Amino acid sequence: MSLNEPGCFSDELMAFVITCLFCGAISKEELNFWCAQALSLNNSPAFLYDLMEFHDEIFKVYKVIGYVPSWEHADSDEHALYGIAVRRGVGPYDMPLAPNEALACLEASPDMEQLFSQVFDFIKL
Numbered sequence: 639m640s641l642n643e644p645g646c647f648s649d650e651l652m653a654f655v656i657t658c659l660f661c662g663a664i665s666k667e668e669l670n671f672w673c674a675q676a677l678s679l680n681n682s683p684a685f686l687y688d689l690m691e692f693h694d695e696i697f698k699v700y701k702v703i704g705y706v707p708s709w710e711h712a713d714s715d716e717h718a719l720y721g722i723a724v725r726r727g728v729g730p731y732d733m734p735l736a737p738n739e740a741l742a743c744l745e746a747s748p749d750m751e752q753l754f755s756q757v758f759d760f761i762k763l
Contacts, residue, residue, distance in 0.1 A: 647679040653709030654757065657716060659696055662723035662730035664758060666693060672758060717743035718750035725763060 655672060658664045664672070673689040676682055688702045700706050721744025723730055724737045733740065744751060755763060 645680055647676060647682040649707035650709045651676075651757070652703070653707035654711075654753070656699055656707065657709060657711075658719055658722075658754065658758070659699065661716060661719040662728040662733075663719045663726070663754065664761070665728075666696065668758065668761065669699075671760065675760070714743055714747060715750050718747035719754070721745070721747075722751065722754055722763065 655664070655669065659666070659669050670690050670692060673686040673692075677686050677690075685703050689699070692699065692702060717735055717740055720730065720733050720735065720740035721742070723733075724740045725744065729737065735743070751763065755761070
């Protein structure tokens with residue numbers, strides 16, 4: 639599973655990263671670091687510079703970007719990202735399923751774990 643061509647920035651990739659942020663799979667600091675790395679990708683947008691220093695409430699991330707990027711995915715993919723958050727010791731307060739259910743979704747979706755590790759190669763799961 640790949641969101642884009644290797645080495646290229648896409649709206650789908652940005653939407654995946656933001657979904658990871660909202661699910662608690664990554665922190666704002668990890669978003670900042672990812673944005674710094676993503677500036678080396680082809681077609682990287684200027685808003686990544688602003689996101690490198692983003693420390694506001696996460697729902698304000700779209701104001702920095704200027705639009706809402708889209709990533710087509712199943713609910714089970716998002717639930718697997720909650721599983722990554724749980725595995726990393728983060729318990730999002732508004733998680734739509736129980737921690738054990740999130741972990742089960744992650745176990746059932748090894749492709750999501752692989753994609754996460756590919757996009758966030760600086761995070762060890």
